[in-house]
Amino acid sequence: DVQHRTDYRLGEFIHLIGYDLPQTTAKPGGVIELTLYWQTSAALETRYKAFTHLLGDVYNAASDNFLWGQQDNEPGGGQALTTLWTPGAVIVDTYRIPVDASAPPGTYTIEIGMYGLVDVARLPVFDAEGAASGDAIFLTEVEVQAP
Numbered sequence: 816d817v818q819h820r821t822d823y824r825l826g827e828f829i830h831l832i833g834y835d836l837p838q839t840t841a842k843p844g845g846v847i848e849l850t851l852y853w854q855t856s857a858a859l860e861t862r863y864k865a866f867t868h869l870l871g872d873v874y875n876a877a878s879d880n881f882l883w884g885q886q887d888n889e890p891g892g893g894q895a896l897t898t899l900w901t902p903g904a905v906i907v908d909t910y911r912i913p914v915d916a917s918a919p920p921g922t923y924t925i926e927i928g929m930y931g932l933v934d935v936a937r938l939p940v941f942d943a944e945g946a947a948s949g950d951a952i953f954l955t956e957v958e959v960q961a962p
Contacts, residue, residue: 817852822943823952825929828857829897829938831952832905836925840958844916847957849925853890853906855897862932863897864889867910869957870924875915883918883959886910889932920961925954 817833824830835850849867869884889896890908900906912925928951930937937950 819955821952821954824941824945826938828855828859829863829929830854830856831927834954836955836957839956840960841914842960843914843918843962845914847884847912847914847925849910849912851890851908851910851927853900853908854904855900855902857902859897859900861897862889863929863938864932865908865910865929866927866951867912868926868951869912869914869918870926871918871959872921872923873919875918877915877917883915883923884912886912914959918959920959922956923959924956926951927954928952 818835820833821831831851832854833852837848841847847869864887866887868882870881871883874881875883890906895906895908928937928940939950940948940952942948
């Protein structure tokens, strides 16, 4: 049972069909739990890593950008390599995005996407109508509360 249905395509064959986000609030030093649901419409020859970013409106001097949390890995914590995906099968992919201990209170965006394991090139993203929409999905917002 997917909590939030989506319809994005990454590259030619990978589809993000939904996600679960049990909590929409977090505290600095805490964790945001996120589950992504993937499918492929064809066998894949390339291994990809998924990225999950927590982006804020305030510049983070430590990361030299607006990134306040991140977890990148091959799907399934490295146990569901994209080259092993069966077309049509649903891949359940869970992340625990750490929230920087110095993250200021405010609204943050969860950004996700995929990139090649070897070439590190991000896959282009297409919306439900097939229109190109960059190389990342701005999935949803969460609130980081004061400690």
